[in-house]
Amino acid sequence: MKPDFRSIRIDTERCTGRMKCLRICPTQALRVRNAKAKLLSDRCIDCGECVRVCPNHAFVPQTSSFSDFSGFKYTIALPSPVFYSQFGKDVKPSAILSALKTVGFDDAYDVACASESVSIAIQEYLEANGTPRPLISPFCPTIVRLIQVRYPNLLDNLIPIESPMEIAAREAKRAKMHELGLKENEIGAIYLSPCPSKMIALKNPPRKKHSFLDGVMPIADVYPNMMRALSHSDHTNGKSEIRGLGLGWPIVGGQVASLKAEESIAIAGLTDVMRVFDEIENGKLKDIQYIECHSCPTACVGGSLTVENPYIARGRVLRMVEKYGQEPCQDRQKIRDLYQKNFFSLVGRIAPSPVQPLDEDLSRGIQKMHRRQQTYELLPKIDCGACGAPSCMTFAEDVVKGEAEADECVFLAMKSFESMSTNLLDVVGKHSKKIRGNIAS
Numbered sequence: 001m002k003p004d005f006r007s008i009r010i011d012t013e014r015c016t017g018r019m020k021c022l023r024i025c026p027t028q029a030l031r032v033r034n035a036k037a038k039l040l041s042d043r044c045i046d047c048g049e050c051v052r053v054c055p056n057h058a059f060v061p062q063t064s065s066f067s068d069f070s071g072f073k074y075t076i077a078l079p080s081p082v083f084y085s086q087f088g089k090d091v092k093p094s095a096i097l098s099a100l101k102t103v104g105f106d107d108a109y110d111v112a113c114a115s116e117s118v119s120i121a122i123q124e125y126l127e128a129n130g131t132p133r134p135l136i137s138p139f140c141p142t143i144v145r146l147i148q149v150r151y152p153n154l155l156d157n158l159i160p161i162e163s164p165m166e167i168a169a170r171e172a173k174r175a176k177m178h179e180l181g182l183k184e185n186e187i188g189a190i191y192l193s194p195c196p197s198k199m200i201a202l203k204n205p206p207r208k209k210h211s212f213l214d215g216v217m218p219i220a221d222v223y224p225n226m227m228r229a230l231s232h233s234d235h236t237n238g239k240s241e242i243r244g245l246g247l248g249w250p251i252v253g254g255q256v257a258s259l260k261a262e263e264s265i266a267i268a269g270l271t272d273v274m275r276v277f278d279e280i281e282n283g284k285l286k287d288i289q290y291i292e293c294h295s296c297p298t299a300c301v302g303g304s305l306t307v308e309n310p311y312i313a314r315g316r317v318l319r320m321v322e323k324y325g326q327e328p329c330q331d332r333q334k335i336r337d338l339y340q341k342n343f344f345s346l347v348g349r350i351a352p353s354p355v356q357p358l359d360e361d362l363s364r365g366i367q368k369m370h371r372r373q374q375t376y377e378l379l380p381k382i383d384c385g386a387c388g389a390p391s392c393m394t395f396a397e398d399v400v401k402g403e404a405e406a407d408e409c410v411f412l413a414m415k416s417f418e419s420m421s422t423n424l425l426d427v428v429g430k431h432s433k434k435i436r437g438n439i440a441s
Contacts, residue, residue: 005203007046007196008059012036015058021050022390026270027149031398032388042356045145046197047270047295048304061196061305064215066104072188072214074180076172077105078165079192081112082250082300083219084242084320085313091230093242093320103225105190109172113329114164115246119258120335121161121344126259126289134263134280134288135159137255141197142295143273144206144350151277152352159290160207160346164249165191165198167344169212190215192222194250194303195296207346218305244329248321250300251314255292264290269297358400372400380411 017035029043030050037050037058050059069075077100084093093112100108118139126135138144138158147154169189176187191198191213198216205211248254256264265288267276273293279285296302301317302310338344358372359365375396382392387408389395398404407413 005062005200006039006041006044007062007199008039008044008048008051009062010037010039011058011060014056015054016056017388018055019385020053020055021059022385022388024049024053025390026274027146028390028394030390031403032385033404042353043149045142045149045295046200047142048196051196052304061218062199063193063196063221063305064190064217065221066217068215069188069190073182073186074106074176075104075188075190076169076176077108077190077192078111078168078172078213079108080165080194080219080250080300081115081247081317082194082303082306082313083192084112084247085250085301085316086219086223086306086308087226087230089316089319093247093324094240095230096226097242099226099229100222102229103222107172107176109168110242111164111168111191112242112246112249113244114168114171115249116244116258116328117246117330117335117338118161118164118167118344119245119255120330120332121339122159122255122290123259124336124339125159125161132157134285134291137290137292138206139163139255140293140295140300141200142195142270143293145197145200145353146270146273146295147277148350148353149355150274151281152354153281154277155350155352157280158206158350162344162346163201164246165201166205166212173212188214190217192217192219194219194300194306196305197295206350207348219303220305220307223307241324242329243324243327245321245325246329247325248317251317252294252299253292254299254317256290259290263288264292266292266294268294268299270295358397368400372396375399375406378406378412379409384410386410 015036017032017037019032021037022030022032026047026049027043027045029040031038031040048061051061079097079100084096087096097108097110134157136154136157136159144158147158169191173184173187173189176182177184189212193216202211202213202216245258248257252268253266256266267273273295276285276291294300298310298314301313306313357365358368376393379392379396383390387395387404387410389398389404395404395409399406407416
């Protein structure tokens with residue numbers, strides 16, 4: 001994977017510099033120059049907020065399409081549990097899973113059941129490992145990326161448990177390899193995702209060399225064909241219904257609802273997530289055992305690649321959990337045995353990915369920090385964004401780096417113009433006085 005790979009790209013033909021992306025980016029990773037947005041790759045955490053708000057659809061998710069899977073002999077759809085919430089309230093999860101086989105996939109595999117098994121594994125880890133605390137869920141790639149970029153001291157707090165989508169992909173492939181006699185690279189496992197950040201988990205999976213996934217497709221891309229397929233048949237085929245608390249994973253609290261840990265919390269939205277991470281770095285929250293984190297304010301049901309209103313989707317998830325979640329889909333003792341065999345474990349450390357410094361040379365970097373502060377003191381400090389940077393401080397940094405000119409700040413330009421105008425008036429006045437004196441004489 002290229003180090004600068006990000007899960008979105010900017011279509012400059014569509015971009016008109018509308019600034020909405022600039023204002024919503026939580027890590028100030030965007031600039032607008034010459035009426036075109038520019039992405040600072042080292043700051044981007046793949047949250048997809050720019051995809052959501054851009055009125056011109058200039059931010060394009062770097063996801064997969066059906067054409068990418070033509071080389072596989074067999075394809076398996078792995079729908080995020082969010083997928084079940086995108087259709088009518090009377091459409092059962094089993095019918096949705098079955099319908100996937102008619103829209104271009106050879107088979108479909110439930111990820112919600114894998115989510116329940118991961119919840120059990122998390123509980124086992126909490127009971128067997130004492131430090132550090134609190135442990136943080138690593139299942140949202142944007143959260144992992146945020147910690148790499150802004151909170152590297154918290155990397156060891158990410159619980160080293162494999163994600164449900166990776167567990168599902170691995171087990172689905174193994175089953176089909178045994179059943180069909182195919183090799184692993186002949187089977188394509190495609191995750192149906194609510195957000196573009198899952199591409200980062202595929203391209204650069206934490207703690208391991210490669211992912212078991214072979215592609216990530218937006219839920220929105222599959223949705224139209226699914227609606228047609230579901231309208232033509234009930235697709236139940238006598239299959240047993242999908243069950244378990246893993247159905248609740250797409251909403252806030254879905255993970256911790258499956259845990260026994262008394263001191264667990266669930267948070268959603270990057271503003272609140274960063275507030276909690278700041279508290280952890282300041283030595284607080286040590287009594288909390290586990291934190292479930294979502295980058296989207298409404299958790300995964302609010303992903304930028306979904307179709308349904310996130311609040312309606314949340315209601316459907318709650319109804320599914322009430323109807324199908326009381327009966328577990330996993331044998332807890334079996335999962336405990338698998339946990340002891342490291343079935344869910346991830347080894348190794350996640351490397352930090354800090355924002356590029358002002359200068360690689362320390363002494364020059366310190367000088368640039370002083371120049372940045374001096375430039376900042378000249379600015380109006382109102383963070384209007386008219387300069388194409390999200391704040392006065394980031395604009396001052398851009399000036400020091402040579403990526404912007406100071407007079408691109410409209411307020412500094414106005415002051416300069418006022419000064420020029422005053423000087424010009426003084427000169428005109430002096431010459432006018434001389435001319436009138438010469439005429440009078």
